[in-house]
Amino acid sequence: MSVHLLTLGELDTQGISELLSLTDRFVEVGRRPIPRVPALRGRTVATLFFEESTRTRLAFETAAKRLSADVLNFSAASSSLAKGESLRDTFETVQAMGIHAAVVRHRSAGVPAQIARWADDGVSILNGGDGWHAHPTQGLQDAYTLWRHFSPMPHGQPGAEAADEPTLAGLRIGIVGDIVHSRVARSDIEAYTALGAGIVLVAPPTLLPAQPRDWIDCWLPADAAKRVEISHGLDDVLDELDVVGLLRCQRERMADGLIGSVPEYVARYGLTAERAQRLRPDAVITHPGPMNRGIEIAGAVFEDLAANRVLVTQQVSHGVAARMAVLFRLIGSGTALPSADGPPDAAPSEAGPAGGGGA
Amino acid sequence: MAEQQLPAAGEMLVLAGGEIVERTGRRHADITVLDGQIAAVDPPGTNRNGSAHVVDASGRVVAAGLVDLFSRLGEPGNEEAETVATATAAAALGGFTAVLAQPDTDPPLDRLGQLAELRRNATGRHCAVIAAATITADRAGKRLSPMAELADAGVRWFTDVGPLADIGLLRRALQYAGPLSGTVSVRPATAHLGGTAAMAEGAVSARMGLAGEPAASEELSASAAIGVARLTGGRLHLDRISAARTVELVRAAKAEGIDVSASVAAEHLLFVDADADSYDTLMRAEPPYRTALDRAALIAGVNDRTIDAVVSGHSPVPPQAKDLPFDEAPPGVAALETCAALVLGHPDISVETALDALAWRPAELASATQLGGGAIEPGQPANLVVFDLDRPWTLAERGSVSMARNTPHRGRELGAMAMATVVAGHLVAADGALCGTAGTVAALFAGNTR
Numbered sequence: 001m002s003v004h005l006l007t008l009g010e011l012d013t014q015g016i017s018e019l020l021s022l023t024d025r026f027v028e029v030g031r032r033p034i035p036r037v038p039a040l041r042g043r044t045v046a047t048l049f050f051e052e053s054t055r056t057r058l059a060f061e062t063a064a065k066r067l068s069a070d071v072l073n074f075s076a077a078s079s080s081l082a083k084g085e086s087l088r089d090t091f092e093t094v095q096a097m098g099i100h101a102a103v104v105r106h107r108s109a110g111v112p113a114q115i116a117r118w119a120d121d122g123v124s125i126l127n128g129g130d131g132w133h134a135h136p137t138q139g140l141q142d143a144y145t146l147w148r149h150f151s152p153m154p155h156g157q158p159g160a161e162a163a164d165e166p167t168l169a170g171l172r173i174g175i176v177g178d179i180v181h182s183r184v185a186r187s188d189i190e191a192y193t194a195l196g197a198g199i200v201l202v203a204p205p206t207l208l209p210a211q212p213r214d215w216i217d218c219w220l221p222a223d224a225a226k227r228v229e230i231s232h233g234l235d236d237v238l239d240e241l242d243v244v245g246l247l248r249c250q251r252e253r254m255a256d257g258l259i260g261s262v263p264e265y266v267a268r269y270g271l272t273a274e275r276a277q278r279l280r281p282d283a284v285i286t287h288p289g290p291m292n293r294g295i296e297i298a299g300a301v302f303e304d305l306a307a308n309r310v311l312v313t314q315q316v317s318h319g320v321a322a323r324m325a326v327l328f329r330l331i332g333s334g335t336a337l338p339s340a341d342g343p344p345d346a347a348p349s350e351a352g353p354a355g356g357g358g359a
Numbered sequence: 360m361a362e363q364q365l366p367a368a369g370e371m372l373v374l375a376g377g378e379i380v381e382r383t384g385r386r387h388a389d390i391t392v393l394d395g396q397i398a399a400v401d402p403p404g405t406n407r408n409g410s411a412h413v414v415d416a417s418g419r420v421v422a423a424g425l426v427d428l429f430s431r432l433g434e435p436g437n438e439e440a441e442t443v444a445t446a447t448a449a450a451a452l453g454g455f456t457a458v459l460a461q462p463d464t465d466p467p468l469d470r471l472g473q474l475a476e477l478r479r480n481a482t483g484r485h486c487a488v489i490a491a492a493t494i495t496a497d498r499a500g501k502r503l504s505p506m507a508e509l510a511d512a513g514v515r516w517f518t519d520v521g522p523l524a525d526i527g528l529l530r531r532a533l534q535y536a537g538p539l540s541g542t543v544s545v546r547p548a549t550a551h552l553g554g555t556a557a558m559a560e561g562a563v564s565a566r567m568g569l570a571g572e573p574a575a576s577e578e579l580s581a582s583a584a585i586g587v588a589r590l591t592g593g594r595l596h597l598d599r600i601s602a603a604r605t606v607e608l609v610r611a612a613k614a615e616g617i618d619v620s621a622s623v624a625a626e627h628l629l630f631v632d633a634d635a636d637s638y639d640t641l642m643r644a645e646p647p648y649r650t651a652l653d654r655a656a657l658i659a660g661v662n663d664r665t666i667d668a669v670v671s672g673h674s675p676v677p678p679q680a681k682d683l684p685f686d687e688a689p690p691g692v693a694a695l696e697t698c699a700a701l702v703l704g705h706p707d708i709s710v711e712t713a714l715d716a717l718a719w720r721p722a723e724l725a726s727a728t729q730l731g732g733g734a735i736e737p738g739q740p741a742n743l744v745v746f747d748l749d750r751p752w753t754l755a756e757r758g759s760v761s762m763a764r765n766t767p768h769r770g771r772e773l774g775a776m777a778m779a780t781v782v783a784g785h786l787v788a789a790d791g792a793l794c795g796t797a798g799t800v801a802a803l804f805a806g807n808t809r
Contacts, residue, residue, distance in 0.1 A: 110568075110637075214561065215562045
């Protein structure tokens with residue numbers, strides 16, 4: 001694995017699987033009375049948020065603190081960026097404070113990749129969401145959430161069964177809504193296809209890249225690309241879906257003339273009460289939040305579906321564990337974690353989550 | 360970079376033993392230069408004056424000086440990135456004897472006062488500067504600049520350096536410029552079709568999560584411009600085209616007899632959109648790089664001479680400007696030092712085609728054959744360049760005289776190198792270093808030569 005995490009496409013299936021298996025361990029840590037391990041003690045993680053995002057920042061900050069890392073918070077609003085300092089100056093200033101990782105969030109695509117080129121050896125860059133490009137930790141938390149929904153952790157213990165490999169094979173996942181402007185969609189597509197799922201992208205042509213088939217075929221490995229289909233009507237595919245992955249529909253897209261009206265969008269792409277009735281009995285709903293009730297999903301549907309059908313809370317909860325896995329992998333010891341009930345084999349006893357469980 | 364010894368004033372200069380390449384063919388000859396003119400063109404080795412300053416051109420190509428139809432010189436307004444002094448030095452080092460200064464300065468060159476200031480500033484530099492003026496006052500796209508006044512003062516090239524959104528205004532500009540012998544130049548792009556996007560629209564931009572400009576943005580604008588050129592009979596230049604269908608449109612328009620010419624920036628003969636996929640802001644171009652099919656069509660267009668000129672597109676930016684996010688960083692390449700080397704070293708372009716696109720044809724288009732691209736004959740102004748076509752070099756090793764550092768070629772090896780540049784009879788660059796300035800260039804300033 002590279003020293004940075006910029007997109008999930010940089011990882012192969014095995015790399016993604018390893019992170020999801022590691023996430024299992026950190027989910028277990030999260031269930032402890034004191035959900036903190038000393039794995040990253042003495043390490044410093046900076047969050048460089050050039051675009052505000054309370055949720056993602058909290059998830060990374062919580063993940064870093066549960067690993068006992070120190071956290072430096074930087075946000076554009078409190079910086080000198082407004083005074084004309086360049087991106088590079090800003091990053092190099094933060095880097096000079098002595099950091100081991102920086103989580104970078106920016107409204108422009110590619111900024112984490114640019115910053116990764118400016119990073120010193122020993123500093124890892126994590127993409128915390130860049131423009132429309134990628135949000136790899138969101139992709140991991142979503143993939144983890146679906147894996148563990150459809151293949152629950154055996155006996156509540158990670159690694160208890162040898163065959164418990166992360167997989168989404170056999171699932172048909174719809175990604176519905178504003179795909180062209182969505183970093184979440186791009187990272188979910190990379191994660192889901194790597195784990196064997198079939199995908200249907202459901203959106204009006206104005207909310208898809210201009211030549212969607214070319215995009216998919218040039219982007220994904222051939223075996224993954226052939227498992228991605230494109231549809232312009234939710235009703236056409238609804239009864240085939242195991243997962244309805246809703247994306248946030250931003251109102252400014254209407255001002256851009258990309259959709260005719262909200263009611264029109266809801267009528268064709270919203271998860272209305274009527275459509276909820278037609279869902280397969282075991283189908284689940286995901287949403288990266290924040291959710292526009294009444295647009296992507298009818299308020300009543302959100303309230304009425306059983307808690308284990310709408311996975312929004314699970315996504316958020318797993319987001320912390322998934323980010324712990326990434327941080328641990330990038331700036332931790334780099335060795336395999338010890339099992340929950342055994343001593344660590346390659347690191348001091350408190351280096352892994354299990355060993356430090358009661359600390 | 361240290362300046363080399365200049366030949367003394369009035370001293371004879373001989374370019375000895377080179378192979379002269381012209382439209383009329385190739386020949387080996389010695390060129391004797393005196394008092395700003397070509398004094399003699401003799402068989403190799405004959406008539407050598409013992410006191411002459413001799414430039415050994417054996418094994419090398421000697422050609423008329425190159426003329427760049429698109430350079431931004433930095434002044435006024437962008438002095439942090441480039442000045443007229445440094446840009447002309449870079450041009451001379453790259454083999455250009457004249458550059459067409461783009462008028463999108465701050466303030467723009469849209470009136471006589473600005474023109475006079477540029478001419479004053481361009482006096483005595485390393486190469487000649489040809490002034491272009493804006494089509495519209497204040498480059499605002501609303502009403503015509505004083506084109507006739509500017510034409511009276513010698514300006515022959517009018518451009519707002521970009522698209523002209525108002526097609527009716529373009530029609531009027533073409534009508535108005537007709538009796539002024541003026542060329543109206545537009546870079547075709549359609550604002551409402553993503554004409555300012557950071558990337559070409561396609562699979563690469565979609566993967567990168569960036570807005571893209573479809574090729575149709577350029578095609579539609581070019582088609583409309585050709586339409587009003589047909590309507591008015593005016594002289595239209597399509598600046599820095601990038602898409603395959605635009606090449607087709609130009610080819611068809613020329614076949615129809617419409618007075619249209621076209622240029623392409625040298626980097627577009629090399630790079631494609633996927634070269635930007637690591638968000639390297641040095642790969643953000645204006646217009647954006649497109650697909651391999653587009654690149655192939657551009658190369659074919661140069662080779663069949665549909666595309667008249669290859670330009671440097673020299674667009675200096677301050678160093679920190681390329682440290683911005685990809686979609687906020689200014690596009691463009693500081694290209695004067697590498698442009699000709701890139702084209703003359705291009706594997707799919709012949710030397711004659713490269714020289715036609717870099718010198719002979721652009722000199723005609725800019726009405727500047729007295730400043731470059733002219734005939735190599737006794738009595739003609741001595742604007743000459745010597746190229747070694749088999750001389751690998753990198754900008755990083757040789758050093759750069761442009762202030763701007765926004766080039767993707769710093770560590771890229773280029774195959775051909777300008778070995779000597781003669782401007783108005785003065786040896787201004789030799790062996791990859793500057794020699795001095797061309798003191799009499801001012802007298803040859805375009806517009807004063809007609």
